[in-house]
Amino acid sequence: MNLAQGVQGSNPVLNISIFGAFVVVTLVIVFRASRNTKTASDYYAAGRAFSGPQNGIAIAGDYLSAASFLGIAGAIAVYGYDGFLYSIGFLVAWLVALLLVAELLRNTGKFTMGDVLAFRMKQRPVRAAAATSTLAVSFFYLLAQMAGAGILVSLLLGISSTAGQAVVIAVVGIVMIIYVLVGGMKGTTWVQIIKAALLISGAFAMTVWVLARYGFNLSELLGSAAQRAGDAVLNPGTRYGVSETSKIDFLSLGIALVLGTAGLPHVLMRFYTVPTAKDARKSVVWAIGLIGLFYLFTLVLGYGAGAIVGKDAINKAPGKENSAAPLLAQALGGPILLGFIAAVAFATILAVVAGLTITASASFAHDVYANVIKKGKVSDSNAEVRVARITAVVIGAVAIVGGILAKDQNVAFLVALAFAVAASANLPTILYSLFWKRFNTSGALWSIYGGLGVTIVLIIFSPAVSGLPNSMIKGVDFHWFPLQNPGLVSIPLSFFLGWLGTVLSKDHNEEKYAEMEVRSLTGLGAEKATPH
Numbered sequence: 001m002n003l004a005q006g007v008q009g010s011n012p013v014l015n016i017s018i019f020g021a022f023v024v025v026t027l028v029i030v031f032r033a034s035r036n037t038k039t040a041s042d043y044y045a046a047g048r049a050f051s052g053p054q055n056g057i058a059i060a061g062d063y064l065s066a067a068s069f070l071g072i073a074g075a076i077a078v079y080g081y082d083g084f085l086y087s088i089g090f091l092v093a094w095l096v097a098l099l100l101v102a103e104l105l106r107n108t109g110k111f112t113m114g115d116v117l118a119f120r121m122k123q124r125p126v127r128a129a130a131a132t133s134t135l136a137v138s139f140f141y142l143l144a145q146m147a148g149a150g151i152l153v154s155l156l157l158g159i160s161s162t163a164g165q166a167v168v169i170a171v172v173g174i175v176m177i178i179y180v181l182v183g184g185m186k187g188t189t190w191v192q193i194i195k196a197a198l199l200i201s202g203a204f205a206m207t208v209w210v211l212a213r214y215g216f217n218l219s220e221l222l223g224s225a226a227q228r229a230g231d232a233v234l235n236p237g238t239r240y241g242v243s244e245t246s247k248i249d250f251l252s253l254g255i256a257l258v259l260g261t262a263g264l265p266h267v268l269m270r271f272y273t274v275p276t277a278k279d280a281r282k283s284v285v286w287a288i289g290l291i292g293l294f295y296l297f298t299l300v301l302g303y304g305a306g307a308i309v310g311k312d313a314i315n316k317a318p319g320k321e322n323s324a325a326p327l328l329a330q331a332l333g334g335p336i337l338l339g340f341i342a343a344v345a346f347a348t349i350l351a352v353v354a355g356l357t358i359t360a361s362a363s364f365a366h367d368v369y370a371n372v373i374k375k376g377k378v379s380d381s382n383a384e385v386r387v388a389r390i391t392a393v394v395i396g397a398v399a400i401v402g403g404i405l406a407k408d409q410n411v412a413f414l415v416a417l418a419f420a421v422a423a424s425a426n427l428p429t430i431l432y433s434l435f436w437k438r439f440n441t442s443g444a445l446w447s448i449y450g451g452l453g454v455t456i457v458l459i460i461f462s463p464a465v466s467g468l469p470n471s472m473i474k475g476v477d478f479h480w481f482p483l484q485n486p487g488l489v490s491i492p493l494s495f496f497l498g499w500l501g502t503v504l505s506k507d508h509n510e511e512k513y514a515e516m517e518v519r520s521l522t523g524l525g526a527e528k529a530t531p532h
Helices: 012-034 040-048 052-063 066-079 081-108 113-118 123-157 162-213 218-229 244-263 265-273 277-308 311-316 320-373 381-406 412-435 441-460 487-503 510-522
Strands: none
Touching (some): 012 123, 012 320, 052 265, 066 277, 066 311, 081 510, 113 123, 113 320, 113 412, 123 162, 123 320, 123 381, 123 412, 162 320, 162 381, 218 277, 244 412, 265 412
């Protein structure tokens, strides 16, 4: 089937026009926001000027990626109950962020995860390690989003040529770079707020539309989906109950999703954009409410797509599961609703990649340039911002090239790798730093580099990369690790390495921990809305 005919009745001109309008409006807002971006604090943390609710909406915009919108709705449409487990995993993850990380992180750091670790350890090695893991997570997450843009293009805009898809991926990358260069964190935050409002309102409209077809009776909807696809969609086990390995794989994936969120650098960095720890806590509560609401919508959209469009039609479309939400929009509201949903999906990718790019560039400029290379003696904070902007261009260019190369690949393993790396390399180190008195530089380095190394090795030699029909590299089999996600092995191992590195080293500063504990719990001496 020609990809250009993926969604019958799609109007590419309408889709591009709606997306173009979104880009123009957000660029105007970004340029307006940029007029107040003068210091490092303005560029990295939006001058800490956003309220808790505003930041909560932006976090929802940052977190609800194209995978959340297209992937989960599609997984529910095809696999039913097992698909909804993704929603549960992504949502439960926020409780870890709320209860263990958000408030303490806001009180302890300034701009990046490296600030928290460097508070009581040797500055240069831990900042270099934190920047390495931040860049690794951001790069794989970015690659998945850019590759997702390529899939969406072929599905919704009718561009099936390789050159055409490459051009659109490049355009998405260039617009993203402009957002980050010009607006910094303030401009990026406003883009994410607008995108969250669009995505949630679009999903709400489709949810009401679907329910209205079944007299607002959820049982009728579920019954109709089961009638069309079989009762299996209402029971567990359609995807993850096939074998013992698949059950363990699901457990591994679940652990990575639940623990990975609290270690994602672009999520952690959002806690620094609010003036107080109370606002950080409030922003997570708002994010949980909005994200939870959205995932309830995906339940209706997924089963709605299964009942109205049908599993067979979804599996025959290019992009397969990913096409469920667009096909449902087409069935409900024709080309206009499809055009709006297509534009929202593109806006989603744009907002997420902008957030990732500013996080990666800030980590390099603040941790590597300012504190490792310049040893904390940067004469002018504008020099640090200049380095961050140059880094953003380099990261954007790498993401464009990577997205073009990976556009035909299986992107699920890239997202899984980002979550697994975040849960393995970042979370143990953050939790040990905040809660364990004896934790030291050696433990942090063992945990970050060990977690990062183990995760990447296990992914490379897993079925996600080779050995299965849907693996990234076809026709070869060099996998020896049985699970597609390494979380079950890599996360406990990373916690163990952090403990082992600490107990084998005598170097620890308990006085500094006491100071950090007071600051993390009370906010005494925490960074205010001042330049770095």
